[in-house]
Amino acid sequence: CALPITYYFRCYCAGQGIDLDIAKSYPSVTTQDYPASQFLTNAIEITPATTGSWQDVDLSGYIPTGTSGVILRVVNENNFSDKAFGIRKKGSADDRKDPNGLYAQYHTFMYIGVDANRFIQAYVPDQWITIWLQGWFYTDDAVFFDDGVDKSIVTEGAWTEIDCGGDVPAGAIALMFEGYATWGDSPFAIGMRKKGSTDNRINGIHRHLGILIGCDADRKVEAYTDDSTRQFYLVGYIKSGRGSFKDRKSVV
Numbered sequence: 001c002a003l004p005i006t007y008y009f010r011c012y013c014a015g016q017g018i019d020l021d022i023a024k025s026y027p028s029v030t031t032q033d034y035p036a037s038q039f040l041t042n043a044i045e046i047t048p049a050t051t052g053s054w055q056d057v058d059l060s061g062y063i064p065t066g067t068s069g070v071i072l073r074v075v076n077e078n079n080f081s082d083k084a085f086g087i088r089k090k091g092s093a094d095d096r097k098d099p100n101g102l103y104a105q106y107h108t109f110m111y112i113g114v115d116a117n118r119f120i121q122a123y124v125p126d127q128w129i130t131i132w133l134q135g136w137f138y139t140d141d142a143v144f145f146d147d148g149v150d151k152s153i154v155t156e157g158a159w160t161e162i163d164c165g166g167d168v169p170a171g172a173i174a175l176m177f178e179g180y181a182t183w184g185d186s187p188f189a190i191g192m193r194k195k196g197s198t199d200n201r202i203n204g205i206h207r208h209l210g211i212l213i214g215c216d217a218d219r220k221v222e223a224y225t226d227d228s229t230r231q232f233y234l235v236g237y238i239k240s241g242r243g244s245f246k247d248r249k250s251v252v
Contacts, residue, residue, distance in 0.1 A: 037137055051124050057121065079105060088112065165219045202226075
């Protein structure tokens with residue numbers, strides 16, 4: 001994930017808060033090592049009041065002129081039922097909102113573009129789903145497509161190359177995807193890693209989620225799925241000037 005400029009954040013595991021200090025773990029990391037995402041100190045709820053249809057969400061009061069896209073957290077606050085949600089750039093024809101997209105009491109992150117007026121569109125089935133603005137990208141740092149580009153793979157059970165060189169210009173160093181499953185009641189196993197990485201994390205996860213991953217110089221990544229109906233849509237990319245690790249780094 002992208003990090004705030006302090007490289008210091010808190011995560012929760014089994015209800016226990018854990019402070020992680022990236023600067024302490026990796027003192028050589030500088031402000032140029034990560035995408036220049038801007039993070040809010042406190043997330044802002046932007047859930048549309050109208051449910052059951054795509055709705056405009058005006059973010060112009062929260063993000064500055066020159067913003068190209070936003071970082072969102074989507075939360076299912078229902079204790080028992082999986083819920084659908086959808087996020088798209090204003091003007092997009094995308095219509096991804098699987099009815100079981102987010103498990104009960106789970107949350108996920110999404111990366112999505114905004115239009116020139118800093119609008120997005122969101123779909124929530126009811127008020128159990130809430131959407132929170134966590135941060136944004138400037139146009140100098142990230143580009144988002146109007147519609148997601150289908151980069152799904154058909155090979156099951158193996159790491160498979162995804163070539164985005166025809167969609168993303170030379171110099172890009174990271175790609176943003178929307179992971180999506182159209183059916184099923186169980187977690188789907190997917191993975192994504194930078195081309196050349198030896199990471200092998202393929203646990204079952206949500207049926208609908210955002211992915212930000214480093215790419216190699218040819219704008220290639222590798223993906224894994226246990227079922228070829230699982231889909232990957234390229235929604236944007238991070239421009240040059242920052243960096244990403246090839247393999248994961250422990251901060252615990």
